[in-house]
Amino acid sequence: MTLPAEEAKKEFVQEKFSSVTPKYDFLNSLLSLYIDRYWRIRTAAVLKGRPGPVLDLCAGTLPLSREVFRQKERRILALDFCFDMLKYGRDRLASQGEKENILPVCGDGEALPLRDEIFTGFTVAFGIRNLADLPRGFSEVYRVLKPGGVAAILEFSRPSMPVFARLYRFYLHRVLPGVAGMISGDREAYRYLAESIEGFYSQEEVCAMMKDAGFRDVSFEPLTMGIVTIYTGIRP
Ligand SMILES: C[S@@+](CC[C@H](N)C(=O)[O-])C[C@H]1O[C@@H](n2cnc3c(N)ncnc32)[C@H](O)[C@@H]1O
Numbered sequence: 612m613t614l615p616a617e618e619a620k621k622e623f624v625q626e627k628f629s630s631v632t633p634k635y636d637f638l639n640s641l642l643s644l645y646i647d648r649y650w651r652i653r654t655a656a657v658l659k660g661r662p663g664p665v666l667d668l669c670a671g672t673l674p675l676s677r678e679v680f681r682q683k684e685r686r687i688l689a690l691d692f693c694f695d696m697l698k699y700g701r702d703r704l705a706s707q708g709e710k711e712n713i714l715p716v717c718g719d720g721e722a723l724p725l726r727d728e729i730f731t732g733f734t735v736a737f738g739i740r741n742l743a744d745l746p747r748g749f750s751e752v753y754r755v756l757k758p759g760g761v762a763a764i765l766e767f768s769r770p771s772m773p774v775f776a777r778l779y780r781f782y783l784h785r786v787l788p789g790v791a792g793m794i795s796g797d798r799e800a801y802r803y804l805a806e807s808i809e810g811f812y813s814q815e816e817v818c819a820m821m822k823d824a825g826f827r828d829v830s831f832e833p834l835t836m837g838i839v840t841i842y843t844g845i846r847p
Pocket of ligand 1: 624625628639668669670671672673674675690691692693696718719720721735736737738741742743
């Protein structure tokens with residue numbers, strides 16, 4: 612599968628997430644052997660000790676927004692450009708506290724419909740890989756963070772241990788599209804997942820882009836043998 616070029620990518624991504632919405636959370640957990648919850652817990656924990664409003668970008672069905680709220684009750688703006696994902700997530704917001712404090716907004720992460728310097732925290736899980744223009748996305752995030760605000764970014768990465776890397780690639784390209792395609796009814800969406808992980812920037816490249824956007828104290832931590840990585844940075 613050839614990944615869509617920048618122009619076509621937004622439309623393609625929007626359509627794919629719409630198509631898999633009802634099965635998205637179930638498949639996420641199944642395909643990660645339920646480790647995805649732990650990854651989000653670790654990501655939300657980066658904001659520990661920093662109260663104030665948070666932007667959760669590419670929020671989808673709101674699993675990370677809810678984890679951020681569970682760890683510390685605060686206002687969260689959950690932004691995504693796929694209306695179906697947000698609606699599905701909003702309909703599942705359980706407690707009154709969550710409903711009042713997690714605000715889903717349909718919008719583009721590369722052109723945030725928000726004024727400057729609003730948030731003390733920023734989170735995104737499995738979203739930056741999907742942006743058509745990542746440097747632009749980072750500069751938008753930087754713009755809406757207050758000085759001192761912290762960014763916590765969770766994204767798939769590629770394991771570095773050779774034997775495990777080979778097994779993982781086999782799983783990604785041969786097992787995942789078949790299984791997930793059968794359950795979700797959209798095999799192409801999961802072929803896109805595999806290809807977009809393979810084609811994504813290295814950890815060093817992501818950090819360099821964050822620094823170019825203005826972030827300081829940028830660092831990254833691979834988890835679960837490098838299947839995912841958490842990137843952090845601060846707006847000085
Ligand atoms: C893999 S899902 C992640 C959902 C959620 N954060 C999670 O932890 O499961 C990626 C989401 O990014 C959204 N997305 C991709 N590009 C976007 C953009 N430019 N602006 C806003 N949302 C975007 C998609 O609509 C999709 O819901």
